[in-house]
Amino acid sequence: MRSNFVFQEIWVGLRRNLTMTVALIVVVAISLSLLGTGLLFVKQVDRTRTYWQSNAEISVYLCTANSANPACHGAVTPAQQAQLEQTLTSMPQVEHVTYVSQQQAYALFKQDFANDQAYVSTVKESDMPPSFEVKLRDPEADYNVVASAVTGAPGVDSVIDEMTILNKFYRLLDGARNAVVVVALILIVAAVLLVANTIRLSAFNRRRETGIMRLVGASNFYIQLPFLLEGVIAGLLGWALATGLLVGVKSLLLNNLQQYFSYNVSLSLGDLIEVIVLAMCVGVLLCGVTSFLTLRRYLRV
Amino acid sequence: MINFDNVTKIYPNQNRAALENVDLTVNKGEFVFLVGPSGSGKSTFLRLILKEERPTEGRIHVAGKDLARLSNWKVPHLRRRIGCVFQDFRLLPNKNVYENVAFALEVIGKPRRFIRRVVPEVIDLVGLEGKHDRMPDELSGGEQQRVAMARAFVNRPMILLADEPTGNIDPATSIGIMKVLDRINRTGTTVVMATHDAAIVDSMRKRVIELEYGKVVRDQVRGVYGQAY
Numbered sequence: 001m002r003s004n005f006v007f008q009e010i011w012v013g014l015r016r017n018l019t020m021t022v023a024l025i026v027v028v029a030i031s032l033s034l035l036g037t038g039l040l041f042v043k044q045v046d047r048t049r050t051y052w053q054s055n056a057e058i059s060v061y062l063c064t065a066n067s068a069n070p071a072c073h074g075a076v077t078p079a080q081q082a083q084l085e086q087t088l089t090s091m092p093q094v095e096h097v098t099y100v101s102q103q104q105a106y107a108l109f110k111q112d113f114a115n116d117q118a119y120v121s122t123v124k125e126s127d128m129p130p131s132f133e134v135k136l137r138d139p140e141a142d143y144n145v146v147a148s149a150v151t152g153a154p155g156v157d158s159v160i161d162e163m164t165i166l167n168k169f170y171r172l173l174d175g176a177r178n179a180v181v182v183v184a185l186i187l188i189v190a191a192v193l194l195v196a197n198t199i200r201l202s203a204f205n206r207r208r209e210t211g212i213m214r215l216v217g218a219s220n221f222y223i224q225l226p227f228l229l230e231g232v233i234a235g236l237l238g239w240a241l242a243t244g245l246l247v248g249v250k251s252l253l254l255n256n257l258q259q260y261f262s263y264n265v266s267l268s269l270g271d272l273i274e275v276i277v278l279a280m281c282v283g284v285l286l287c288g289v290t291s292f293l294t295l296r297r298y299l300r301v
Numbered sequence: 302m303i304n305f306d307n308v309t310k311i312y313p314n315q316n317r318a319a320l321e322n323v324d325l326t327v328n329k330g331e332f333v334f335l336v337g338p339s340g341s342g343k344s345t346f347l348r349l350i351l352k353e354e355r356p357t358e359g360r361i362h363v364a365g366k367d368l369a370r371l372s373n374w375k376v377p378h379l380r381r382r383i384g385c386v387f388q389d390f391r392l393l394p395n396k397n398v399y400e401n402v403a404f405a406l407e408v409i410g411k412p413r414r415f416i417r418r419v420v421p422e423v424i425d426l427v428g429l430e431g432k433h434d435r436m437p438d439e440l441s442g443g444e445q446q447r448v449a450m451a452r453a454f455v456n457r458p459m460i461l462l463a464d465e466p467t468g469n470i471d472p473a474t475s476i477g478i479m480k481v482l483d484r485i486n487r488t489g490t491t492v493v494m495a496t497h498d499a500a501i502v503d504s505m506r507k508r509v510i511e512l513e514y515g516k517v518v519r520d521q522v523r524g525v526y527g528q529a530y
Binding site: 005208209211212213214215216217218219220222223 | 351374377378379380381382383385391393404405407408409410452453456
């Protein structure tokens with residue numbers, strides 16, 4: 001195998017239709033980085049979801065003296081409260097139950113809205129309902145069982161599952177992820193067509209050379225290899241660009257997102273590398289396979 | 302060396318056969334002229350030998366190989382034993398004489414040292430000594446055809462196919478081309494040359510096969526171009 005001959009042919013091929021090659025590299029870069037962004041999103045959402053699922057709790061709010069709920073007849077009595085705690089702790093699905101008193105709730109409230117004193121001043125300690133924070137063993141499966149056991153029980157104002165709130169948030173994230181993946185897939189189709197076109201042009205440009213190669217008995221492999229590598233190299237260049245973009249996406253977008261939401265589930269460098277390696281495989285396979293199939297049509301030996 | 306056994310070739314969507322029941326043998330070291338009007342099947346004959354086309358019927362043996370049984374990936378190896386020369390030379394315009402000839406060896410993976418030794422020999426054989434660095438557009442038609450012949454012969458093929466090699470060349474220069482072909486033939490290479498050039502055929506006095514409408518109408522051992530009754 002005369003490797004320098006092959007590389008010379010590739011260089012000539014890439015340079016001869018420079019505009020197509022540049023277009024190809026850019027489209028591959030964008031489609032791969034979008035695909036990678038989609039994958040990073042998937043990972044981020046999964047990571048967030050497991051984090052919240054393991055921490056999600058059911059809040060059972062108890063009646064206060066001025067509850068608006070007609071089921072409440074004045075503040076919860078100590079007997080009702082003890083009965084509820086007894087009910088909750090005895091359920092097998094419940095991991096543990098924490099009582100949050102009005103004082104504690106007010107302290108938390110003040111802490112959460114520390115930068116909005118005007119709002120804090122309108123709320124009195126007696127407005128804050130006491131609650132049981134119920135941690136479940138399997139929040140997804142057991143929510144209904146536990147919630148229905150205490151909903152409407154005497155002294156209970158309302159039952160709120162954090163999962164239902166979070167699910168809305170997840171739906172938003174899933175939607176964003178799907179949109180990114182769909183755009184990436186459309187772009188990948190465009191990339192495939194561009195690869196096919198580039199290789200076809202290249203084969204047409206060098207039909208004289210390939211014709212002579214055929215005639216003097218060069219093997220199919222030898223004739224096709226420069227074209228195949230041309231596609232793969234363009235794919236790799238596109239992937240290199242995509243890697244830069246993905247690092248940007250990770251360090252600028254996702255990291256900032258995390259700071260904003262202030263929960264501790266950042267993606268590791270390992271995750272980023274995994275996505276980048278996957279993008280490389282997709283890029284190389286995409287370009288290699290498309291080139292190969294195109295060549296079979298346009299360089300019939 | 303080349304054996305056609307009742308070969309018929311009908312191209313798709315055509316009623317008339319391009320070749321019909323052609324049955325002939327060309328022996329090793331022979332020099333054969335293939336004559337006949339345009340469309341008589343000369344080119345089809347040559348393409349069948351290269352396995353660029355498959356016969357509709359009949360069997361073809363080239364260099365001891367049954368082409369019907371030769372798998373596709375072995376076709377390049379068949380073509381390495383067959384040299385080809387065309388009317389339009391088919392040189393690479395961006396390569397000089399030496400590079401054009403060396404190209405044929407490079408693409409079949411011959412070592413560089415071998416190429417450096419063999420290419421100058423062949424360039425001398427076709428009578429282009431000292432013109433290694435010329436580009437094709439700096440050469441006359443006759444010289445370009447000599448380069449094409451050097452390229453066809455550099456791998457020492459067993460068979461040389463020439464499709465109207467003098468078609469674009471004036472009669473005086475053609476004689477030089479024929480001398481080179483004769484020289485190649487004397488090294489033991491079988492030469493099959495399709496031509497319209499009556500003067501050349503008459504002067505060489507070699508075997509002549511005449512085709513008409515795809516049929517062999519004449520096969521003479523020491524023939525001339527025209528009918529010789």
